Amino acid sequence: MSGDHYDVLVIGSGPGGATTAARVAETGKRVLILERGDFLPRERDNWDSRAVFGAAKYTADETFYDLRDRPFRPELHYCVGGNSKVYGAALVRLLPSDFGEVRHPDGIAPAWPLSYDDMEPYYVRAEHLFWVHGKHGEDPFAGVSSKDYRYPPVSPAAWRAPYAGRGRPGDHGFTMHPLRPRRRFPLPARRQGRRGMGGAPPGPDRASQPVADDQDDR
Numbered sequence: 345m346s347g348d349h350y351d352v353l354v355i356g357s358g359p360g361g362a363t364t365a366a367r368v369a370e371t372g373k374r375v376l377i378l379e380r381g382d383f384l385p386r387e388r389d390n391w392d393s394r395a396v397f398g399a400a401k402y403t404a405d406e407t408f409y410d411l412r413d414r415p416f417r418p419e420l421h422y423c424v425g426g427n428s429k430v431y432g433a434a435l436v437r438l439l440p441s442d443f444g445e446v447r448h449p450d451g452i453a454p455a456w457p458l459s460y461d462d463m464e465p466y467y468v469r470a471e472h473l474f475w476v477h478g479k480h481g482e483d484p485f486a487g488v489s490s491k492d493y494r495y496p497p498v499s500p501a502a503w504r505a506p507y508a509g510r511g512r513p514g515d516h517g518f519t520m521h522p523l524r525p526r527r528r529f530p531l532p533a534r535r536q537g538r539r540g541m542g543g544a545p546p547g548p549d550r551a552s553q554p555v556a557d558d559q560d561d562r
């Protein structure tokens with residue numbers, strides 16, 4: 345490697361570094377990614393929320409200090425892929441209203457210098473790069489999407505497959521795989537909260553009525 349030439353050096357192979365490297369590589373530049381961690385071993389435990397979260401099996405063995413100098417162990421994972429190796433894989437867009445000024449009980453979060461429309465083309469590119477599955481147009485609060493996801497929503501049967509023979513996903517704890525939420529109850533409080541932050545008002549039916557549970561797979 346010592347004699348090799350690289351045009352761009354990216355430090356860290358997490359989503360940020362890897363995305364940058366992928367984009368720069370498209371231009372034909374030679375890119376070198378430096379990663380401090382090793383490959384995460386491929387084993388049962390990194391699919392197990394008890395090992396990942398409960399036992400913090402893969403968490404960096406470091407001590408950080410908060411504002412009051414109290415030590416804590418950061419939830420960081422130093423490995424190829426960074427935190428994406430253990431994350432929830434839920435890649436969501438912010439709502440258009442999230443970019444504006446938001447008034448909280450404790451103060452005001454100022455507006456971003458960018459709008460949802462500025463970010464929208466980049467959301468599309470990220471969603472395609474990361475193989476996000478889903479369907480736009482189902483959330484009445486979501487912003488406009490200029491392109492569909494490349495892949496449809498993951499079916500319950502597909503996300504359940506890794507648990508075959510191990511009981512239902514619910515028996516195992518919560519899963520770390522993307523899935524559609526099971527909605528058996530109305531969500532007026534949360535939706536009202538979103539509306540209070542400046543989002544578009546929901547249609548009367550969708551805000552106050554239970555959403556049909558078409559995902560009942562148990």
Ligand SMILES: Cc1cc2nc3c(=O)[nH]c(=O)nc-3n(C[C@H](O)[C@H](O)[C@H](O)COP(=O)(O)OP(=O)(O)OC[C@H]3O[C@@H](n4cnc5c(N)ncnc54)[C@H](O)[C@@H]3O)c2cc1C
Pocket residue numbers: 355356357358359360361362378379380381419420421422423424425426427428430431432433434435436
């Ligand atoms: C348990 C968990 C669940 C999460 N779930 C979600 C989710 O569902 N959806 C979502 O959007 N986000 C989720 N996140 C957050 C998401 O994982 C992070 O926002 C994302 O990984 C940040 O990417 P990053 O590239 O900035 O940093 P990181 O992922 O932290 O990557 C940084 C990389 O740089 C390396 N590095 C650091 N310093 C150096 C150095 N000096 N030299 C070389 N390499 C170095 C590290 O080893 C690491 O690999 C979750 C995070 C955790 C911990």
